[in-house]
Amino acid sequence: MKILDRTIGLCQRPYLIAEMSGNHNQSLERALAIVDAAAAHGADAIKLQTYTADTMTLNLCMPGFTIDDPKSLWAGRQLYELYAEAHTPWEWHVPIMERAASHGVHCFSTPFDFSSVDFLESLNVPAYKIASFENTDLPLIRRVAATGKPIIMSTGMATAGEIDEAVRAARDAGCRDLVLLKCTSTYPASADNTNISTIPHMRTLFGCEVGLSDHTLGCGVAVAATALGATVIEKHFTLHRADGGVDSSFSMEPQELRQLREETERAWQALGQVSYGPTAAEMRSLAFRRSLYIAKDLQAGEVLTSENLRCVRPGFGLAPKHLGSLLGLSIGQDVKAGTPMAWSLLGEGQDS
Template sequence: MTIKIGDRFVGPEHAPVIIAEMSGNHNRSLDRALSIVDAAADAGAHVLKLQTYTPDTITLNVRGGNFEISDSGSPWAGKNLHDLYAEAYTPWEWHAPIMARARDRGMQCFSSPFDETAVDFLVGLDVPAFKIASFENNHLPLIRRAAATGKPLIISTGMATIAELDEAVRTARAAGCKDLILLKCTSTYPATPQNSNILTIPHMSALFDCQVGLSDHTMGVGVAVAAVAHGATVVEKHFTLRRADGGIDSAFSLEPEEMNSLVLETERAWQALGAVAYGPTEAEQKSLVFRRSLYVAREIHAGEVFTTENIRIVRPGQGLPPRDFAAVLGRKANRDLSIGTPMSWELIG
């Protein structure tokens, strides 16, 4: 089940891959974009992800009606779609220098194409994978074009029903996708832990026979850690230098210290999974001595009966186990015993 994206292995046998999503947090500055790459690398992120579109490849330049965001709970409430994407998009001529900086800093870098022309453009940059955003998971022509490249394909599943996901997965595989990762995603900005439903992750993995990760819009790292505990092999989070700087996605983006925490804590969660195991681990062997066992609690003469006064269940653990306490009581010592002697059957007449 292991998938290779560039030089990075993705799968249950490997630590979760952490994707830092730049999105529009460059605030229309290439210098800031490159600083975000550096900060993501310093924080330990494994992948830097972009979004590849222009206002005209994603919407129409129309005012009013459905082209205005009316949801008062949205961070983009009141904005016109074309204006929003004009503010948020990453100029295509920036992609090459951003990707070069990511490679120089030891990270993979790929992007979310939002139409077929973006796929073709990214193929020309030799990206190691494609990511299909949640709002595009019903865009079957886009999925078909990305899958046909033969590169690994990551699809966010926000809002999609099982039937829609089945259609997307079948489309991808029919077009040639061999390496598929789905990302559990809640398409609210920010999302809450209560509507994250990460128990879907193992179910989705079994249903579609593929790896599943998390595209996470919640604040903090708790949901991501829980997702890894349920089998997530990839975690994607929006990333910025400082939320206080503002920007399209800043309100639900991690800052560098938080990204570093995400990298560390998700790897710890993965390391903690281990296997089903009972009994002392190899590391615990030296601690067995601190369990309780039976010891002589006062001087005992040969022939004297063992009682609750002269033997006790105490630490350390070198004597008979506590379960033998009742079997020893009423028996006799076959020799003189000093206080602190660990009990054994050889001492009993």
Template sequence: MAQAPHIEPEIEIAGRKIGAAHPPFVICELSGNHNGSLERALRMVDAAADTGCDAIKIQTYTADTITMDVDRPEFRIHGGLWDGRSLYELYQEAQTPFEWHAAIFERARKRGVIVFSSPFDETAVDLLADLDAPAYKIASFEAVDLPLIRYAAARGKPLIISTGMANLAEIEAARAAALEASAPGVVLLHCVSSYPAVPEDANLRTIGDMARRFDCPVGLSDHTMGTAASVAAVALGASVIEKHFTLARADGGPDAAFSLEPAEFKTLCDDTRSAWTALGRAHYDLLGSERGNVMFRRSLYVAADVKAGQPLTRANVRSIRPGNGLPPAHLDEVLGRTAARDLARGEPLGWDMLA
């Protein structure tokens, strides 16, 4: 019995279909690069919209909902971009205040861009539900928080779950929790939770493996510098690309060092979509755009004048461009035959010219 054809999984967010059969869904992550200014956050929304991104994402937490102000070693960051800072201090600086959310959502919607957020506790989910967020993003560090995943999924909207640091069992548990709690669909994002991530740690082949294992749309939450990893991810099957954004890295900000500036983000949008378009389909047929060049393929031509009755040899028959003569595959059949008439140098060779 013939196997049923595989149907590529897809989900829908705010009317936009997401899956391998559709162009990549590009998410512009504003994070904490607003630097504590609502006016800057709104300018970031406008600049992000101008890049052509599909969605703008923020993060919904306060320092008190994501951590505690405790003076213990485990509450302090050791090494990396934020070395020496306490979690509480970092999140106080990076938080997007709850009272800003309505203005940010309104500006994004006015610009025609999908907008949603990453909630980090139940109060954040409640706020985003009141704003009619069309999806919820679960950050890598929260992928093991199954109660939070269930609470967000119960709102009946799709979940996008980053999988940085998660093993296979944890990924499956997160996905199952979301679907069992009424999420209409899940997207899994391959992610390396390092800031910035280096290309040798990207392991982008995980994307295809993840798609096969979990039978859902997959993507990349990209913390590497530049755009190369995102473009490569699309070539390997990523349906979603998430990348951090800033107006200018020189302005600073918690995530500015590994964020893209507006012109760079526009390049990301353009190049990932071009990469998806270039994937096309597996085929070996002549394309319409190639037809005009068929005449410039190689073929057999008379390379020196030949009198009627004289034999054709390698001295007077050559395989050259253009392609108006016999295909070069017939060379051995032609050599040794005699000319049926006088042949002039530069004539394309045809069977009717042979005795």
């Protein structure tokens, strides 16, 4: 599959998405600086989130409309107030997308309702993201799929059955290019709760590209996911975690994004194919294997012993496996120490 001119698949290095989310801290200048930094440090795409507080929730303080999990980064926050702080103003989308385009970087977004899909279609975005918390919103998935654009869908919390429903809804509504992202919807996520072994299973089960939406710290999980066949990696991105913001504590900084780009590409390159025997690059190294060499000057008729026939480097003589069968045989000609052992050096009738 492709997003614009970029092929996504096992034949390409992973497609890296820098998720801006609310890390702009309600500053357009900072949002544009995030785009600049992401482009400079290896991102293939910048991703936004398109919603308003009113399209996400109700402005209420009753139970359910505030976060009561004491372990949450946003414990005690009212949902409406949190979304109002984190949302990206819709009038910012054009300048952000134009800045991304100036760097040759893709820019698309996660819509959260029909109105945001309509708005993003008016901007001709190249793809859509479905968030984990919306992967059971089948009407939204169908609306996005009807655009005919590629869909990248996070699967956090979803059962195999729920993913199947979402995939079927997307396919039935016209989606042809689909990527599922293995995701753990905790912020941050721990490595031991990430279960990236699901990635190749998901590829087989649903017959589409699979990647990782990664909320862990560092790039180790993403590198491991690449080795398991992840073709898309999404990470939250900020300029400096110390600047604060709703997602800053589990977001990558620019130099970490650079490391992610380098290490996931290295992991992808290392996959190669099933291969035995020396590669073309290893052929010169064969000289440094051990092999059998004459260790002392010998005259014709002398018997080969462990003293005058040694297993040493370099590797131009007979293989070490022949040592046992050679000991006790006689040499057929005068030879100097340092001569690589060969069957032709034996006395007549002794070569095998």
